Amino acid sequence: MTDKPLTTDPFYPRDRNWHPPALTPGYKTSVSRSPRLPLVALPQSLSDVTGPVFGHDMLGPLDNDLVRNYAGPGQSAIGERIIVHGRVLDENGRGVPGVLVEVWQANAGGRYRHKKDGYLAPLDPNFGGCGRMITDAEGGYEFRTVKPGPYPWPNGPNEWRPSHIHFSVFGHGFAQRLISQMYFEGDPLIPRCPIVRTIPDPAAIDQLVARLDMNRTVPMDALAYRFDIVLRGRRSTMFENRPEGN
Amino acid sequence: MANEPRYLKETPSQTAGPYVHIGCVPSFAGITGVYPEDPGARMVDDSTRGERITIVGQVIDATGTPLRDALVEIWQADAEGLYPSPAEPRGTADPHFTGWGRQPTDAETGLFRFDTIRPGRVPWPDGRLQAPHVNFWIVARGINIGLSTRMYFPDEPAANADDPVLNMIEQESRRETLVARRDGEVFRFDIRLQGERETVFFDI
Numbered sequence: 442m443t444d445k446p447l448t449t450d451p452f453y454p455r456d457r458n459w460h461p462p463a464l465t466p467g468y469k470t471s472v473s474r475s476p477r478l479p480l481v482a483l484p485q486s487l488s489d490v491t492g493p494v495f496g497h498d499m500l501g502p503l504d505n506d507l508v509r510n511y512a513g514p515g516q517s518a519i520g521e522r523i524i525v526h527g528r529v530l531d532e533n534g535r536g537v538p539g540v541l542v543e544v545w546q547a548n549a550g551g552r553y554r555h556k557k558d559g560y561l562a563p564l565d566p567n568f569g570g571c572g573r574m575i576t577d578a579e580g581g582y583e584f585r586t587v588k589p590g591p592y593p594w595p596n597g598p599n600e601w602r603p604s605h606i607h608f609s610v611f612g613h614g615f616a617q618r619l620i621s622q623m624y625f626e627g628d629p630l631i632p633r634c635p636i637v638r639t640i641p642d643p644a645a646i647d648q649l650v651a652r653l654d655m656n657r658t659v660p661m662d663a664l665a666y667r668f669d670i671v672l673r674g675r676r677s678t679m680f681e682n683r684p685e686g687n
Numbered sequence: 688m689a690n691e692p693r694y695l696k697e698t699p700s701q702t703a704g705p706y707v708h709i710g711c712v713p714s715f716a717g718i719t720g721v722y723p724e725d726p727g728a729r730m731v732d733d734s735t736r737g738e739r740i741t742i743v744g745q746v747i748d749a750t751g752t753p754l755r756d757a758l759v760e761i762w763q764a765d766a767e768g769l770y771p772s773p774a775e776p777r778g779t780a781d782p783h784f785t786g787w788g789r790q791p792t793d794a795e796t797g798l799f800r801f802d803t804i805r806p807g808r809v810p811w812p813d814g815r816l817q818a819p820h821v822n823f824w825i826v827a828r829g830i831n832i833g834l835s836t837r838m839y840f841p842d843e844p845a846a847n848a849d850d851p852v853l854n855m856i857e858q859e860s861r862r863e864t865l866v867a868r869r870d871g872e873v874f875r876f877d878i879r880l881q882g883e884r885e886t887v888f889f890d891i
Contacts, residue, residue, distance in 0.1 A: 449776055453694075455890065460700045461831035468702070470829030473749040474880050480890035481856055487809050488822050488837075489891050491772035492762065493787040501722070510721050532694045541726070545710025553706045555716050556794075557756070569718045571710045607704060609711055613774065615762040616891045618824050618833055622701040636702060639831050645699040671695045 451485035452616050452673040453532055461639035468635045469596055489616035490675075495541040495575050504573050507546075507586035511569030518568035520549025520587025522663040525623070525651065528580040529610065532674030536580025540672070541611040543573040544584060551590030551602075560592050585663065588625070596635055603630035603637070612672045623668050624650045700832035707758050707826065708791055715791045727760065727789025730803045735783040737766025737804035741873040742838065745797045746825055749881035753797025757827035761788045761801055761838075763820070768807030805840070811851045818846035818853070825878060835889045838876045839866045852889075861887050 463475035483489075503510040508518045529540045547553045547570065550562035554570050574582045589604050605622045612618075624631050631637055631650065640646050648671075657665035708716040712725040731739070742761075745753040764770050769780035771787075780786065790799045808816040821838040839847050847853055853862045864886045867876040878886045 449774055456697065457890065459696055463831055465831060468829070468831070471702075471831055472829075474754070474827065474829035475831075476834070476885055476888050477881050478861075478885050478887075480888050483852060483855065483889040483891045484812060485891055486811055486817065487770055487775065488762070488764075488817070488820070491770040491774045493771060493785060494773060499726075504722070511718070530695060532697060534693070534695055543710045543726075545706060547706075553709060554718060555706045555709055557705050569709075569713070569721055571713045571718060571721055573710075573722070607701075607707070607710055609703075609707075610698075613772075615822055615824065616835075618760070619698060619700060620703045620707075620826050620833060621698050622704075636704075639701070640699050645696065648696065648698055649701070671698045673697055674694070 449487060449490050450675045451490060452614060452675045455673065459642060459645050461641070465635075465639040468639050471639070485616055490614045492612065492614045492617070495539060495611065497575050500573065500575060505582075505584035507544075507568065507570065507572045507584065510572065512567035516567045518548065518587045519565050520568075520590075522585070523588050524583060524585050524657060524659065524663050524665040525606065525668055526581070526583035526654070526657060526665065527651075527668040527670065529576045529582065529612070529670045529672060530580055531612075531672050535674070536576070536578075537612055537672055538576055538578045538580055539613070540576040540580070540582075541573065541609075542576065542582050542670075543571070543609040544586075544606050545571045546586065546589040546606045547592060549587045549590050551592030562590065562592065591628075591630055600635065601630050601633070603628045603634050608670065610670055610672060614673075617672045619670075619672060621670075622649060625666065626650055626652050702828060702831050703758060703826040703833075705756050705828040707756075711758055711789060712791050725789070727785075727787055730785050730788045730801065732783050735804055736781050737784075737807075740803060740805050742801045742803065742821065742867065742876055743798055743870075743873050744867075744876040744878060745799070746792055746827065746878045747797075747880065748829075754792055754827050755794050755797045757792040757797075757799075757825060757830075759790055759792065759799045760824045761803070762786055762822045762824075763803065764806040764809050766804055766807050768809050770809070808846070813851075815849070815851055816846070818843050818850035820850075820852075823878070830880075834878075834880075835891050836878065836886055837865055837889070838874075840874070841866050841868055856887055
């Protein structure tokens, strides 16, 4: 193999003021689960800039179709059919290919297929709630699902999560590892949510709000939302850094 | 400002929540038939080179209670100290070793378990060798951004004493929070989120 990427440059430092701090008392569970001592700053080594490769051959044909991937033959999930798409970029604005993007969500009634979820909204026998994809050469990804419903949760006496989809994103280095949540444009529950409000900067919250994308809708079938994801970048990409002839 | 550097901001983190299993280890959530197996479930096969080891532990909160809804990922070098990654510049790692593992903590006991191999030594940027270690990343409900730490081995006192990362931890007494202990046939590595003997977490 001569096309081995050679970049072991470190990723840009994480802006810890952009992310939520560990301790956010408005989100009660964080109080007993947050470290109190400061993080120890560590220069990056190979342990952090390397990561596994995820091949497209690991994917099944319905992995990015939550409307169908748990449904019985000829069946599909109940709810507002939507397409969620976007690109995974680095902080330099370049698309990141080969990223494993995993998503999970509640069904259209706001109920998760999980033994810990006792919300009275019913399960949908044709909806599992998980999906995954690997970004293409330009960092693009796309999946089809139903819009998840909002649901109550026991943080306060009357607290509701806005409609959201969870994202796990695995880029090229273990130090890029990220989990976040995507919200929907116009949802009045977003500014009320204690989990959203763990993020101090309104501009950072806005980065988690997907926008309606009429150009990507499928007429008479599904609405579409656009959601770009940004991973940590570094000085040079593995492709630009490749010596000539390799 | 014409010369203002233009960078995007990293997508801000949000907690993985209590239902992380659905997306990351669906069979643990009882969702089968969508993927052939949970990603990261198997790190080794019959041909993997190196000493087989098992790592078990709990993620423990400020009250001493183990988290029963956490997700733990590890990333480590192969027996020769090579990462199975295209960014590994020194050679090609054992093709029978994935290097990456992902496990939930048990819904009753709070235990996680990884069946893997003992990693070799990996260089520090200045060329010194790091002590053998396993990189950990922990997410859960109540954890707003994934926590990074490392596990070291109790039977490597000389390498640990010279390790550049362990030596960066100001309080010597805290270094031992990163050293697993032998517990019969397994290495036991408990992660304490807060309070007495709080584990050292890194900003990498």
